[in-house]
Amino acid sequence: MSFPNKRLRRLRRTPALRRLVAETRLSVDDLVAPLFIREGIETPVPIPSLSGVKQHTRESLINEVKELNSIGIPGIILFGIPEQKDSHGSQAWDPNGIVQLALQDCREAIGEDMVLIADLCVDEYTDHGHCGIIGEDGTVNNDQTIEIYGKIAQAQARAGADIVAPSGMMDGQVRAIRNALDEENFEETSILSYSAKYASGLYGPFRDAVDVTIADGGDRKTYQQDWRNGREALAEIRADIEEGADMIMIKPAIPYLDVLSKARQITDLPIAAYHVSGEYAMIKAAANQNLIDERIVALEHLTAIKRAGADFILTYLAREIAEVL
Numbered sequence: 010m011s012f013p014n015k016r017l018r019r020l021r022r023t024p025a026l027r028r029l030v031a032e033t034r035l036s037v038d039d040l041v042a043p044l045f046i047r048e049g050i051e052t053p054v055p056i057p058s059l060s061g062v063k064q065h066t067r068e069s070l071i072n073e074v075k076e077l078n079s080i081g082i083p084g085i086i087l088f089g090i091p092e093q094k095d096s097h098g099s100q101a102w103d104p105n106g107i108v109q110l111a112l113q114d115c116r117e118a119i120g121e122d123m124v125l126i127a128d129l130c131v132d133e134y135t136d137h138g139h140c141g142i143i144g145e146d147g148t149v150n151n152d153q154t155i156e157i158y159g160k161i162a163q164a165q166a167r168a169g170a171d172i173v174a175p176s177g178m179m180d181g182q183v184r185a186i187r188n189a190l191d192e193e194n195f196e197e198t199s200i201l202s203y204s205a206k207y208a209s210g211l212y213g214p215f216r217d218a219v220d221v222t223i224a225d226g227g228d229r230k231t232y233q234q235d236w237r238n239g240r241e242a243l244a245e246i247r248a249d250i251e252e253g254a255d256m257i258m259i260k261p262a263i264p265y266l267d268v269l270s271k272a273r274q275i276t277d278l279p280i281a282a283y284h285v286s287g288e289y290a291m292i293k294a295a296a297n298q299n300l301i302d303e304r305i306v307a308l309e310h311l312t313a314i315k316r317a318g319a320d321f322i323l324t325y326l327a328r329e330i331a332e333v334l
C-alpha cells in the first residue's frame with residue numbers, strides 16, 4: 010500500500026490552521042515609515058511618482074509622526090529636501106538644516122515613543138546629486154566624503170536622532186561615523202548601515218521625491234553595488250560589522266532576497282531591508298490598472314522580506330499595512 014502522505018495539505022485546510030502553523034508573522038512592529046521633509050513650503054506637496062506619499066512641512070510632519078505612533082509604527086526614517094544645494098551638501102550638517110530642525114520637532118512632539126532614524130547622505134544636498142564630494146579628478150572622493158559624513162552624524166545626533174543611517178556606500182563610512190559620534194560623546198547613537206545597496210533602477214520615484222538629478226546623466230555605479238554580485242554583498246556586510254555597524258541593511262528588497270537570506274546566515278545583528286520607491290510604485294501602478302490586488306501583493310512582498318530574514322522593513326506601505334494588520 011502506498012498512500013501519499015497528505016500531512017502538508019491537512020495543515021492548510023482552514024484559515025485558523027494556517028494561522029497556527031504560519032512560519033512568518035508580519036507585524037506593525039516590523040515597519041519603519043520613510044518620510045520626506047522639505048524646506049520652504051507652506052503646505053504639504055504630494056509626490057506624483059509615489060502616490061499617497063508627501064513632502065511634509067515641519068507642522069505636517071509632526072502630525073504624521075503622531076498618527077504613525079498612534080497606529081503602532083515604531084520608527085520613521087527622515088529624508089530632507091533643502092532649499093539651497095551646494096557642491097559639498099552643507100545643509101546636511103548645518104544645525105539649522107531642515108532634517109536637524111525636523112528631528113528636534115519630532116523629539117519634542119513624541120518623546121522616546123518613536124525611533125527616529127536619519128538618512129545620512131549628501132545627494133539631496135549637493136548641486137551635482139552625487140552621494141559624495143567630487144574631487145579634483147571629477148570623481149566622487151571617498152575619503153573627503155566620509156569626513157563630511159562624520160560631521161553630518163554629529164549634527165543629526167545633536168538634533169536627537171536615535172539612529173543614523175549612512176546610505177552613500179563609501180568605504181570606511183561606518184568607522185568614520187562611529188569615531189565622529191564617539192568624539193562628541195554620542196556613544197548611544199546607533200548606526201544602521203545601508204551595507205549592501207545596489208545601483209538599482211528602482212530608485213527612480215525617490216529621486217523625484219527628493220528633487221535629485223545626477224549631473225551630466227551620471228549614475229552611482231562606482232559606489233553602489235553591481236546587481237550581478239551576491240558574494241560581494243557579504244563582503245560589504247562583514248566590513249561594516251567590523252567597522253562598528255549596529256545594524257545592517259539590504260536595499261532594494263524583493264530582487265535581493267537571496268542576499269538577505271545569506272546575510273541572515275552570517276550575522277546575528279538586526280537586519281533591515283528597504284522596500285524602495287520603485288517596488289512601491291510598481292505595486293501602485295499595477296493595482297491602478299486592476300492587474301493585481303494591491304493589498305494582497307503588498308502583504309506578500311513584505312512577508313517574503315521577513316521570511317528571507319529581515320528583522321524590520323523600511324517601506325512606503327507602512328501606514329496602509331499597519332492599518333490592515
Ligand code: PBG
Pocket residue numbers: 128129130131132133140176177211212213214215216229284285286287
Ligand atoms: C541616497 C538614497 C537613495 C534612496 C535612499 N537613500 C537614492 C539613491 O541611492 O539614489 C532610495 C530610496 C528609495 O528608492 O525608496 N541618499
